[in-house]
Amino acid sequence: MLFIAPCILMLLVFVYVPLVQNFVFSFESFSAFSQERAFIGLQNYKTLFGDKVVGTAIRNNIYYAVISVIFQVFGGLILASALEDNAFRRISPLFRTTFFLPVLVSMTVICLLFSFIYHPQIGLLNNFLEHIGLEALTRQWLGSSKTAIFAVIAMSQWQSIGYIMMLFIVAIQKIPEDLYEAADIDGANKIQRFLNITFPQVQEMFFVTMIVTVIGAFTVFNEPYILAKGGGPGTSSMTLAVHMYQSAFVRDRMGYASTVAVLIFLITAALSVIQTVAFGGDNTESKKDKKRKGAANRG
C-alpha cells in the first residue's frame, strides 16, 4: 500500500482532481482574468447544444476517426504485413525507417512543412497536379471550407501511419513461424496467409490501435490548430479540442470551455467502453492487459 501511494497521489493530483474540478467548472461562468466564479447551473450545457460550431466540430472529429481507422489501422496493418513479407526482407529496414520517420518529427515542423505543400501559390501539391495535367483538381486546400479539414486529416495519416505500422510489425514478429510454414505446406497464397494467420494473430494489437486511433481522433488539437490556423477558414476545420481551446483562451469563457471538455470526456469514455465491450470476447490474460493499456491512453 505504501509503495503505490506516490502513484495514487500523482494520479489524484494530475488526473482525478482536475477531472472532477472540470465538471464543477462546467457549471460556472468565469474569466481567466479574475478569481471570481459564478454558478450558472446548466446554462453552459444549453449553449453547448445550441452551438453550431460544436456540430461542425463533432462532424470533423468523426471524419477524423473514420478516415484514421481506414488509413492508419487497416493501412498500417497492410504496410506492416507487406514489410514483414519475405519478398521485402532485404529492403524492409529502410522502408520501416522511412515510414516511421514522420512520427519522430515534431507536429509543429510537420505543419509548417505541409503548409508549404498546400500553399495556394508555391505549394508542391498544386504544382504537382498542374504538371501532370490535373489542373482541374488544384484547390485552395487550406483556404476552402470544403477541403481544409481533409487537408489536415491527410497530413495526420501521413504522420501517424508509421507508428501504427510499427506496432503491427512488433505484433507480426511475435507470430510463430510454424503457422506460416503449415500454411505454405497447405498451399496457401499470400492473401490467404494474411487473412487466416496474420490478421487473427494480431487481433489484440488491432483493438489497441483502434482505441488509440479513435480516441486520438476525438482529442486531436495540434494539427487543425497549427495547420488550419485555429480551425479556419471560419470555423470549418474546428475540432472539439480546438473549440475548447478557442473558447477558453481566445473567447475567454473558461466555464464554457470546461463544458466542451466534459463533452470530449464523455465521447471518448463512451467510445472506449464500447470498444472494450465489443472486442472483449476473449478472456486471456494478455488481452486484458492490452485493454488496460488502451484505456490508460485516454487519461
Next chain:
Amino acid sequence: MTKFRKFGALLLAAALLTGTAACSGGSGSSSAPAADNNNTAATTPDAGTPAPDAAAPAASGDKKVVTFFHRWPNEPKNPIFTAYVNDFMAANSDIEIQMDCVLNDSYKEKVRVLVSGNSVPDVFSSWSGSFAENLVSSGNVLALDDMLAADTAFKDSFIESQVGPFTFDGKVYGLPMSMDGKAFFYNKDIFSANNLSVPKTLDELYAAMDTLKAAGFETPLIEGLADAWAVSHYEGTIISRLLDPAVMAKDTNKSTGEFTDPAYIEALNIFKKLTEYMGDAASGLDHETARNMFVAGEVPLIYCQLAEIRIINGETSLDTGASLGFEYDFFNFPSIAGGKGDQTGLTGAPEGFMLSNKAQNPDEAQKFFKYILSVESGERMTKEAGEISAIKGAVNENSASPEINRAVDMILSATSSVPWYDNAVEASIGDAFMRGGQSLAIGDMTAEEVMADVQNVAAEVRAANPQ
C-alpha cells in the same frame, strides 16, 4: 545492403534539409496587432527562463530587485532590452533588474495569469485597449497619475493621442513605447504607369483597382485572410468609417453592445467586395506571404501596418536579400460616402509598459520604468529596431528612415485613433467577427448570417456583464 544504407542516408539528409528549409522560411506568427508579429520565428523562447545575460540570479543580497517582464525574446529588440538593463544596472549599482521574456501569444497568456495572481512583475509590457483594460481590472496595476503629476517633463514627453488607449476611468495605467497605424501601401511605379492617383474615396479605390485589373493585375489587392487578425483590421476600419460614433461607443461596451445597426452589414459587404479583388488564393495565404507578394512587385496594393515599413524596406533580420525594386508610399483607408463615422481616423494602437502596485521596491521600479521610456531609449529603439516610438522627438531624421518619419506624420495628423477591432470589442465578439469575415470571404456565410452570429454572441456577453 551498403547501397541501401547510402540511399537511406541520402534520403535522411534530404528530409532534414527540407525540414530546415521549412523552418527558416515559414516565420509568421499569427498573433495579431503586435507590431513585429512577423519577426518571431527565429527564436523559440523557453517560457519562464530569464534571459541569460540579463541579471545573474545570485548577488541580490543587499541590492534592490526589480522584476521586468516583456514580450521580445527575439531580435532585434531583445538585445536592446538587455542593453537597457545592463546600462541601467551599471548606472545604478544598488538595483538589480531581473528580466524575463516570452513571445507574443505565450506572453498574452502568461501576463494575464501573473497579473491576476499575486506574482505581478514590477514592470511589464502591455498592448493598449481592451487587453490593457483587462489587466487593469485585476486591481494589480499601478495608476500613474501621481507619478505623472510629480514629473510633468516626463508626462509631456509622450505623444498625447497615444496615452488615451492606456487610460481607463480617467486614470492613466500605462505609457506607450511604440505606436502604429494601418494604411494602404501602394506601388508608386505601377500606380504612375497606369496614371492612377491616390484614392480619396472608396469608389475611387474600386475604380483604381478596376483599372489595375484591366491592366493585367489579376489581384490588384492582396491580404492573407488565413490570419484572422488581418480580417479584423479591415472590418474594424470599415466599421469605424460607417458607424455612428455613439452606436460604436454603445456596442463596444460589454454590457450594452447589440450590434444591430444596419451599417455593420454594409461594412461586411464592403469587406466582401474588397476580398473579391484579392482572388481565390487570399483565403489560404497568411499575411506574410501577402506582404512578400507586394514586396516582389506582383501585387500593387496591400493594407499593412506602419510597423511593417522596416520589413518592407528590408531592414530586419528577416531581410530576404532582395532589395525593393520600386518606390512605394502609403495612404489612409479612403473615406466611404454616407458613412457616419470619422472618415479620416487612423486604425492603430500603441503598445507600452505598465507598473505593478505590488512592487517591493516601487521607487526603483519607477526609475527603471522612466529609463526605458526616456527619449534616449526611444531613439535607440527607433534606430536599432525600426520602432515607431511614441516618445516625442525619438523618431527623427537621424534615427529613422524617411518612410517611418512619414508614418509618424500620418499618425499625428489623423483626426482620431481607431483601436484594433479585435481589441476594441469583447474577445468573443471579435472572434465572431474574424471567423465570420473569413467565412464571408469564401462565400460560406452572408453578411446577414455573420451579424446574426455576432448578435448572438453579444447577447451572451451582455448577459455575462450586467450593467
